[in-house]
Every structure is written in structure tokens, then in C-alpha cells.
Amino acid sequence: MRGPTRVMLLARRCPRVGSLVGGALVALAALACGPTIQVAGPPPEEATQPAPPEKKPGAPAPAPTSAPPEPPAPTAAEPFVKTRDSDEWVSQSLKLQRRYERVLVVGAPAPATIRVAPLDLNARGAAAEAQEVPVTRAFATLQQAADAARGGDLVAVLPGTYAGFSVGDKPSAGQERFIHFKAMGRPGEVVINQACALDPSWMIYLKAAHHVVIEGFNLAGSSEPGRQSAGAPRAGVMVDGAFGETGKLAHHIAVVGSFSHHHRMWGFHSTDSHTVLLQDNLFALSAREHGAYVSDGSDNYVVRRNVFFGNNAGGFQANLDPEASLEEVMKHPSFRSYPPPAPTRAWAAGLIKLATDRFGEHGFPDGRGENFIIEQNVMNGNGRAGGGALNLAGLSDSLIQNNLLYGNLAHGIAQWDNANPYDKAYVEPGPSAPEQVSGPEALPLFGCRNNLIRNNTVIMNNGGRAALQCGNGSWGCRLRNNVFINDASASIEVLSTGIYRFDAGHNVVNQVSYGGMPPALKRLAASLAETRAVTGITRARFAAEVMRASDEPWVILEGGWWKLNPNRPDFRPKRTSKMLLGQGDAREVPAHDLLGNKRGSADLGALSPASD
Known part of the structure; x- marks a missing residue:
């Protein structure tokens, strides 16, 4: 998206941070x-290219055509x-x-x-x-x-x-x-x-x-x-x-x-x-x-x-934006004969198929993103205008792990479809019975799918927002070993087009919301958010399990650069924490934690326990 992105607005007051960044x-x-000493050298790259051959006198000009010539086939990507x-x-x-x-x-x-x-x-x-x-x-x-x-x-x-x-x-x-x-x-x-x-x-x-x-x-x-x-x-x-x-x-x-x-x-x-x-x-x-x-x-x-x-707005946003993507594809001469844009799934799917045949898979902007690893990041103090500290739209088959999100003002990790027009008929009103969801073809095309979200720590106190959201078309999400705490609203929110193959386990949460979906739809999940979870945990209760909880900024701007804030929070579990230590799914534990320390056991959250 080359213009302003859509964000989910929430008017909040931003805490005074002064020179903290x-x-x-x-x-x-x-x-x-x-x-x-100044040293001479060879000419730039452009000057080393061979000169084009001279045109022979009297060579005829190419005949004009009504349509532009077909561009050469693209080189296959690695x-x-x-x-x-x-x-x-x-x-x-x-x-x-x-x-x-x-x-x-x-x-x-x-x-x-x-x-x-x-x-x-x-x-x-x-x-x-x-x-x-x-x-x-x-x-x-x-x-x-x-x-x-x-x-x-x-x-x-x-x-x-x-x-x-x-x-x-x-x-x-x-x-x-x-x-x-x-x-x-x-x-x-x-x-x-x-x-x-x-x-x-x-x-x-x-x-x-x-x-x-x-x-x-x-x-x-x-x-x-x-x-x-x-x-x-x-x-x-x-x-x-x-x-x-x-x-x-x-x-x-x-x-x-x-x-x-x-x-x-x-x-x-x-x-x-x-x-x-x-x-x-x-x-x-x-x-x-x-x-x-x-x-x-x-x-x-x-x-x-x-x-x-x-x-x-967001800290890190991966909004793969199907509408802007397909608008860009339509600018290319290869697609001048394709029908003009229409707000339908058939129009979008047809253009994607044609572009795939011409440019190959992942060879053009298709409004979807795959194969991301988002790890070991800190997101703090973002979101006065809305959005999510980690805001994902159209991101699939990706790994989100070992991230720390705290003190943000809107969503924590948000997954959705950017409210694109091609999916509207599949989102509004969405399924009301499991029989209506025969598979992915019955769900939005451009949501977040099949993402593995593990060992993250998200701490917040924001009404109307979630620490982890599976919004429009964000199905197949796997949640393991996370800490998702929101005192003012849902820790985990799953909407009707995100419940399909939803798979959660071994998480620490406060409240869980299913967006008012009919209870029968929950049968589409592999395991619900409450599965093997520690529920009802507030920020105050969680603070007792870690070394030092606070909303202090992570770093300080100093002398044109930055340094780590000596008063930043320390969310490492205490050695005595029965809530966080050894309670995770051992099959889904990253090798290292947020700080790069080797993990020794199946612990919950982004950080390994403090040393003795």
C-alpha cells in the first residue's frame, strides 16, 4: 500500500515519554x-557497460501496434x-x-x-x-x-x-x-x-x-x-x-x-x-x-x-493489502485486457491465476504474504491511533515467536484481512453453523492462515482490544506457550471466520472471547483457547511470577543514538514460578528466548527464567 494504510482507530492518551525512544x-x-588521501579508481558500473550497436542507415522503424508488445518472461525466483x-x-x-x-x-x-x-x-x-x-x-x-x-x-x-x-x-x-x-x-x-x-x-x-x-x-x-x-x-x-x-x-x-x-x-x-x-x-x-x-x-x-x-499506530505492520496489490498488478501491460476491477472474489482469483501463469508463484504482488519469521522483537508504547503493536493482515504460513509486547495502546497481535472488498461476502455475516464451512473455499481468501504463534509475552490493559486476535479469515492459527494478558478486555479473541482449525494449548490468559459466535461453530476448532490453559490471570497476578514488571520504556535516546533503559521491565520468570516454568508444550519450544539465551525447559512466554 503506497498511501495511508487502514488502521482500526481507538482514541487513547499516549503516556508522556519525553526523550525516550x-x-x-x-x-x-x-x-x-x-x-x-583521495584515490582514483575505475569508472562506475554504468560506464563499463558495452555501448549499444549503431543502427544501420535506412533501417525501418518498427510498425506501430495497437497493443504494447508482450514483455519477456520473468526469470524464475529462487x-x-x-x-x-x-x-x-x-x-x-x-x-x-x-x-x-x-x-x-x-x-x-x-x-x-x-x-x-x-x-x-x-x-x-x-x-x-x-x-x-x-x-x-x-x-x-x-x-x-x-x-x-x-x-x-x-x-x-x-x-x-x-x-x-x-x-x-x-x-x-x-x-x-x-x-x-x-x-x-x-x-x-x-x-x-x-x-x-x-x-x-x-x-x-x-x-x-x-x-x-x-x-x-x-x-x-x-x-x-x-x-x-x-x-x-x-x-x-x-x-x-x-x-x-x-x-x-x-x-x-x-x-x-x-x-x-x-x-x-x-x-x-x-x-x-x-x-x-x-x-x-x-x-x-x-x-x-x-x-x-x-x-x-x-x-x-x-x-x-x-x-x-x-x-x-502499529509497531510492526505486515498488511499485504490485496486491494492495493491487485491495483498494482493491473498497471502492468500484461493485464490491460483483463476486466476492470470488481469487488468480487471471482475477479481477484481470476487475476491472481493469470498473473501466476505469467510471472510464477510469488513473482508479483498477490495481496498475500508467506514464510515470515517474526521473532525476538520488543514492541512498546505504540498504538495511540489504533492498529496493533504487531498488526498482521493476509500473512500466512509464518512463525511468530519470542516477541515481547507491553505498554501498547491498542491490539497486541492482530490477525485479519484488512477488510478487503473481495472477502466481504464471506465475512458479513459469516458462518452461523459448522455445516456452512466445508473448507478453506468457504472462508475469506485474504486472511491470516496457518500461523504458528508461540512463546510470546503480551501484557496490556486496553478495552475493546485483544492481546491476540484471530479476526476475519484468520483460521488455522496455532497458539502454544504464550502469555496473553489484557485486564480490560479479551486476552484471546476468535471470530467466526477464524475458528476453523484454531488450535491452542499451554497458554496463560485472562479472558477469552469468541465474538458472540454460535456455540456449535466451536466444533470447527482443533482445540479451544481454554485448552490446557491457565485462565483468569491479571497483570498484577502475573507480576508476582516475574522479576520486575512495569511499563517503563525499553530504551532511552541519548546523543543521537540510543541505549537500553536501566529501568526497563524484566519479565524473566522467577525460579520459583510454578505458573510459567515447565508448563509448556515441549514439542513447540524455540531453541532460544527473546534475549538469545538457550532454553532449558518447556517454559511459557518470551523469556527464559532468571539465573540464580
């Missing part, structure tokens, strides 16, 4: 620079890595080079060499030992370096304040040939505070780009929640296939260790994309909407170890 769970390593281990996904999906072909430096004075370590996306803690490497070329602006960059390059950005940049489809980029944009110096010293030249809506704009790493930037907007700065960029980072124009998806992108904050709309936004990693970032204080927003049929993401704080 969210931040990532790991810190960036500072790198030193060598002596300062199959998605299907795993519950995000490290395995990263190592198999994003194959970074061990050494750089060239080093391009942005800023002055330019050094003759720099010290840099190879990036290991699965490393935790200290980075590998830095090596001294020669600088190939130096540039005054990020855009000049981006234009010159080619696959295998490092673009090292010296401390300073810069305008943003855009990157398009670089044929030289690929596996083991990523273009790596890296902020040098101490965290926060490389600031981007202006839009890129190509589109004033974005600071960093990856348009149909692929095999790109963005690391360590301070993407500084000028808005505040509820107050937008006129003319400012809409987002810090935009990843966009621009499918209607290009027939492509943006893919194989990593945004790591960056601080994207105070933007008009979003810290991060993506459409028409697949195979993207968001890791160790802070997305905070978006003025109108979400910290990060993945949209328009995007697939195959890992979102891990980020913090989403103080955003006006």
Missing part, C-alpha cells in the same frame, strides 16, 4: 579510518527457504561475500585505506576482526556512490550529515555480490536527514533493487507522533519493486543496525518485495502510522531483534 537489542561496532531457524534462513537466503571487490568512500577527507570486518548477519556480540583494505574511489554524496556502485562493492560512509540516495536494478549484484552501504564511525555519527533526489517521499529508496545491505545509519526525520512536518519524507527506507512499471519485485535486501525515527509515516516501508531481513534496528516515533510497514504481497521476510517504540 525504542532501540535494537545489540549495538554497532565502531570502526576507525586510516590516513587521508525457492524460499522453509525453516523455523532464522539463522538457517539467513545463511541460505542472503549469501554475502567474504571480501569486497572495491571500496567506495563517501565523505571528506577520504582515507587511503579503511579498517572493516566482513559482515556476518548471524554473528552476535563482537564482530569479526577488522582488516585494512584500500579505498578505490571517493565521492562527495551518497547518490554519486550509489550510482557508481556495482555488485561486490562496499560503500563506506564517513561520519557526517547527508541527503539520501536511491538504488535501482543493478545487473552486477547477486548472491556473494551484495552492494553494502555501511555507516562508519561511532553509532549515530552518519546521519541521513534529507530525501533522495529520485523521489522526495523516501530517504533511502531501493526501486526494483536487489542484493543490497543497509547498515548502521541514523535516518532522522523531523516529525513527532500526531504532528507531521510538511514536505518531509514519508519514510526512512522504502523497498519497492514498482511492479506495475518494472514487472519486478525488490528482493534480497538487508536493513541492519539502523535507527529510523520521527518520520511522517513509517521508519521502513516495502511493497512488491521478497527475501528481506530487518535485524537489530530501532523504528520509533512515526508521526502518523507505523514503525515498519510491509505491504502489497511481500513474502519471505525475517524480522528479528528489532525494537518498535512510540509509533502513532
Whole structure:
């Protein structure tokens, strides 16, 4: 969705936070620079391409046609890595080079060499030992370096304040040939505070780009929640296939260790994309909407170890938006003969089939997202305008685990279909008897399906909202080993089009709601929310089971960057907790917890117990 997203509105007062913002769970390593000499190098990628052959004199012009020529068949995409281990996904999906072909430096004075370590996306803690490497070329602006960059390059950005940049489809980029944009110096010293030249809506704009790493930037907007700065960029980072124009998806992108904050709309936004990693970032204080927003049929993401704080609407939103997705498909010349948009399932399904035949599965924005891993994130202080701290629409066959959501103002984890027009006849009024649900074909097409949600902790006190919601068309949801507590309303809410194959067990909850559905519909569930659950647990009762419960912010903004708040809550179970320790489903326990600690037993919630 390229315009404002729909959010479920709830007017609430936001707590006073002053200079407190969210931040990532790991810190960036500072790198030193060598002596300062500008070094010449080879020309940019564009200049190395062979010149086009000259036209022969008198060659006839092609005859005009009434319809545009059929575009060439797309290249088959790599199959998605299907795993519950995000490290395995990263190592198999994003194959970074061990050494750089060239080093391009942005800023002055330019050094003759720099010290840099190879990036290991699965490393935790200290980075590998830095090596001294020669600088190939130096540039005054990020855009000049981006234009010159080619696959295998490092673009090292010296401390300073810069305008943003855009990157398009670089044929030289690929596996083991990523273009790596890296902020040098101490965290926060490389600031981007202006839009890129190509589109004033974005600071960093990856348009149909692929095999790109963005690391360590301070993407500084000028808005505040509820107050937008006129003319400012809409987002810090935009990843966009621009499918209607290009027939492509943006893919194989990593945004790591960056601080994207105070933007008009979003810290991060993506459409028409697949195979993207968001890791160790802070997305905070978006003025109108979400910290990060993945949209328009995007697939195959890992979102891990980020913090989403103080955003006006959602913290992290994956709204795959069928309406905007299919509108984008219809812009492509391949579909000019397809009937105009109609608010029916038959119209949407027909277009999806035609596009699949032409571009392959996951080769176009289809309004659905698959194969996400969303884990080890903290979401705090979001939702003054509504939505969900973790807001999911059209997300299926994905894993949501080890996330901590507390102190938010609307839903916790929300699953629904974005109220799209193609599903309306299947949602209103919805089934009233189990015989009406013969299978998936009788349910909405674009809800959240078959997601595994395990070992999350969601603590809230919001009326009319739920800690976990299975809304329109969100069926087949599996809940294991979670803590879902809402003192003011339902901990778990399941609607009539979400009860099919609903499967819950071993959760801690307060109240459960089935949205007033006829009792007979509950027979469609594999197991109800009360199954092997601890019920009636309030926030006060839960607080007695953990080290230190509170709504204090997770991090503090300091000196242009952030640090962990020493007064943040500690939701690790006490060693004496009979409610949380050893009460989980041992078949569904992640290997590690929110903080990366190895789990020793089948405990409940996002965190392992405190050490003695």
C-alpha cells in the first residue's frame, strides 16, 4: 500500500515519554579510518557497460501496434527457504561475500585505506576482526556512490550529515555480490536527514533493487507522533519493486543496525518485495502510522531483534493489502485486457491465476504474504491511533515467536484481512453453523492462515482490544506457550471466520472471547483457547511470577543514538514460578528466548527464567 494504510482507530492518551525512544537489542561496532588521501579508481558500473550497436542507415522503424508488445518472461525466483531457524534462513537466503571487490568512500577527507570486518548477519556480540583494505574511489554524496556502485562493492560512509540516495536494478549484484552501504564511525555519527533526489517521499529508496545491505545509519526525520512536518519524507527506507512499471519485485535486501525515527509515516516501508531481513534496528516515533510497514504481497521476510517504540499506530505492520496489490498488478501491460476491477472474489482469483501463469508463484504482488519469521522483537508504547503493536493482515504460513509486547495502546497481535472488498461476502455475516464451512473455499481468501504463534509475552490493559486476535479469515492459527494478558478486555479473541482449525494449548490468559459466535461453530476448532490453559490471570497476578514488571520504556535516546533503559521491565520468570516454568508444550519450544539465551525447559512466554 503506497498511501495511508487502514488502521482500526481507538482514541487513547499516549503516556508522556519525553526523550525516550525504542532501540535494537545489540549495538554497532565502531570502526576507525586510516590516513587521508583521495584515490582514483575505475569508472562506475554504468560506464563499463558495452555501448549499444549503431543502427544501420535506412533501417525501418518498427510498425506501430495497437497493443504494447508482450514483455519477456520473468526469470524464475529462487525457492524460499522453509525453516523455523532464522539463522538457517539467513545463511541460505542472503549469501554475502567474504571480501569486497572495491571500496567506495563517501565523505571528506577520504582515507587511503579503511579498517572493516566482513559482515556476518548471524554473528552476535563482537564482530569479526577488522582488516585494512584500500579505498578505490571517493565521492562527495551518497547518490554519486550509489550510482557508481556495482555488485561486490562496499560503500563506506564517513561520519557526517547527508541527503539520501536511491538504488535501482543493478545487473552486477547477486548472491556473494551484495552492494553494502555501511555507516562508519561511532553509532549515530552518519546521519541521513534529507530525501533522495529520485523521489522526495523516501530517504533511502531501493526501486526494483536487489542484493543490497543497509547498515548502521541514523535516518532522522523531523516529525513527532500526531504532528507531521510538511514536505518531509514519508519514510526512512522504502523497498519497492514498482511492479506495475518494472514487472519486478525488490528482493534480497538487508536493513541492519539502523535507527529510523520521527518520520511522517513509517521508519521502513516495502511493497512488491521478497527475501528481506530487518535485524537489530530501532523504528520509533512515526508521526502518523507505523514503525515498519510491509505491504502489497511481500513474502519471505525475517524480522528479528528489532525494537518498535512510540509509533502513532502499529509497531510492526505486515498488511499485504490485496486491494492495493491487485491495483498494482493491473498497471502492468500484461493485464490491460483483463476486466476492470470488481469487488468480487471471482475477479481477484481470476487475476491472481493469470498473473501466476505469467510471472510464477510469488513473482508479483498477490495481496498475500508467506514464510515470515517474526521473532525476538520488543514492541512498546505504540498504538495511540489504533492498529496493533504487531498488526498482521493476509500473512500466512509464518512463525511468530519470542516477541515481547507491553505498554501498547491498542491490539497486541492482530490477525485479519484488512477488510478487503473481495472477502466481504464471506465475512458479513459469516458462518452461523459448522455445516456452512466445508473448507478453506468457504472462508475469506485474504486472511491470516496457518500461523504458528508461540512463546510470546503480551501484557496490556486496553478495552475493546485483544492481546491476540484471530479476526476475519484468520483460521488455522496455532497458539502454544504464550502469555496473553489484557485486564480490560479479551486476552484471546476468535471470530467466526477464524475458528476453523484454531488450535491452542499451554497458554496463560485472562479472558477469552469468541465474538458472540454460535456455540456449535466451536466444533470447527482443533482445540479451544481454554485448552490446557491457565485462565483468569491479571497483570498484577502475573507480576508476582516475574522479576520486575512495569511499563517503563525499553530504551532511552541519548546523543543521537540510543541505549537500553536501566529501568526497563524484566519479565524473566522467577525460579520459583510454578505458573510459567515447565508448563509448556515441549514439542513447540524455540531453541532460544527473546534475549538469545538457550532454553532449558518447556517454559511459557518470551523469556527464559532468571539465573540464580
